Amino acid sequence: GAGVSQSPSNKVTEKGKDVELRCDPISGHTALYWYRQSLGQGLEFLIYFQGNSAPDKSGLPSDRFSAERTGGSVSTLTIQRTQQEDSAVYLCASSKGATPAYNEQFFGPGTRLTVL
């Protein structure tokens, strides 16, 4: 079956511009997660959605970062006024649910963001 998909696969932007990254989770998965992977910081959690609500936003690094999820499916991560330190691979993951039996997270291919 189809896995988690993300778009675009690559994004190059200029410092100060806004960017939107999209994630399509596996159909039927109620939980959705955003992480980022960078050379200096490794893999870091950003935000978690259960349905359309975000009970855990603790990993968002600044108020320039926001995310939403609509219809319990697609999610968009928005970075405003991008900075060079935002350059990273942004990963999306989804899971069937939140209980231990169903919280295995399936990852997408990521969006590589480069801020010039």
Place this chain on the structure above:
Amino acid sequence: AQSVSQHNHHVILSEAASLELGCNYSYGGTVNLFWYVQYPGQHLQLLLKYFSGDPLVKGIKGFEAEFIKSKFSFNLRKPSVQWSDTAEYFCAAMDTGRRALTFGSGTRLQVQP
């Protein structure tokens, strides 16, 4: 705060050698533990996971891991590696009060034919 440590950053082995990658976590409560693998040019894939029960967990491709609660460890093992196991391996922990995975820094495994 929860953290995950992977002691080996880069491991080089010959084919058929045995593999053990170390992972330690710091959290006193109930945790779920995972090993993920990232093959060159591919996305993260789950190798195995531990939730409860038998502390020896078997995963895909002949990998296994042992949860030792007293040592806060979850080491990954494979008796005989293949060239196709060349990849980066990440240990991760999730405390049951949250849903976020905390990842270790990763171990790059290079298997020489």
